[in-house]
Amino acid sequence: MSKRTFRIWRGDAEGGEFEEYTVEVGPGMVVLDAIHRVQAEHASDLAVRWNCKAGKCGSCSMEIDGMPKLGCMTRLGDYPESHTITIQPLKTFPLIKDLVTDVSWNFAQNKRIKPLQPKPRDADGEHRMQQEDVDRIQEFRKCIECYLCQDTCHVLRDHDRKDAFVGPRFMIRVGQLAMHPLDTEDRIPAIKEELGSGYCNITRCCTEVCPEHINITDNGIIPLKERVVDRYYDPIKMLLRKVRGA
Numbered sequence: 001m002s003k004r005t006f007r008i009w010r011g012d013a014e015g016g017e018f019e020e021y022t023v024e025v026g027p028g029m030v031v032l033d034a035i036h037r038v039q040a041e042h043a044s045d046l047a048v049r050w051n052c053k054a055g056k057c058g059s060c061s062m063e064i065d066g067m068p069k070l071g072c073m074t075r076l077g078d079y080p081e082s083h084t085i086t087i088q089p090l091k092t093f094p095l096i097k098d099l100v101t102d103v104s105w106n107f108a109q110n111k112r113i114k115p116l117q118p119k120p121r122d123a124d125g126e127h128r129m130q131q132e133d134v135d136r137i138q139e140f141r142k143c144i145e146c147y148l149c150q151d152t153c154h155v156l157r158d159h160d161r162k163d164a165f166v167g168p169r170f171m172i173r174v175g176q177l178a179m180h181p182l183d184t185e186d187r188i189p190a191i192k193e194e195l196g197s198g199y200c201n202i203t204r205c206c207t208e209v210c211p212e213h214i215n216i217t218d219n220g221i222i223p224l225k226e227r228v229v230d231r232y233y234d235p236i237k238m239l240l241r242k243v244r245g246a
Helices: 031-041 104-112 131-142 148-152 168-178 188-192 205-209 216-232 235-244
Strands: 002-012 015-025 061-064 067-070 085-088 095-097
Touching (some): 015 031, 067 205, 148 168, 216 235
Antiparallel strands (some): 061 067
């Protein structure tokens, strides 16, 4: 066992400050373990959201030394023993208390996305799909809704354009539907206008922080942006639409 020091944000929407706590830690411990030890020994009222402690529920999202991470998957051994680890809440969303933020805005965005509109079944009552089409969207289904990608997105975080852009998590949500081999819904107008795909300038910061290693940018957002370009900005298609009067 050894002792380590942590700077943890304490406060609420009205204000707060970082407070330092020193606790004993052991081999293999993660940041969430250290927070629980701080709660047990120094600050029983320290607020932190967590659930599975296995990296699958997305509850313990926080910023550790300025990087959006899951507290339960960030090992203390990744940092030098003499280093004071700074822990703070997600900056993109309103603070409730200490390390807990209000992420309900994300739930509202999900409701804006139209559900799957499947094509009719074949004559024998079955749906048939190519395996490669199924494989293409399986990656997006791994999302645990930790909202780390939302937190690091500069459109939401730095420019606060929640009024115009749904963020990377919901771009891959709509991508999961738009690329589904059975979906018949025309989602391109919504991707361009309502969901704000044009605001993303593909910095790939969302992909870098995804704990499930989903290639959000290259496999999700870029293909959606390409569909918008094909529909609205391809000069040949624009000419054909004018000729046809469409």
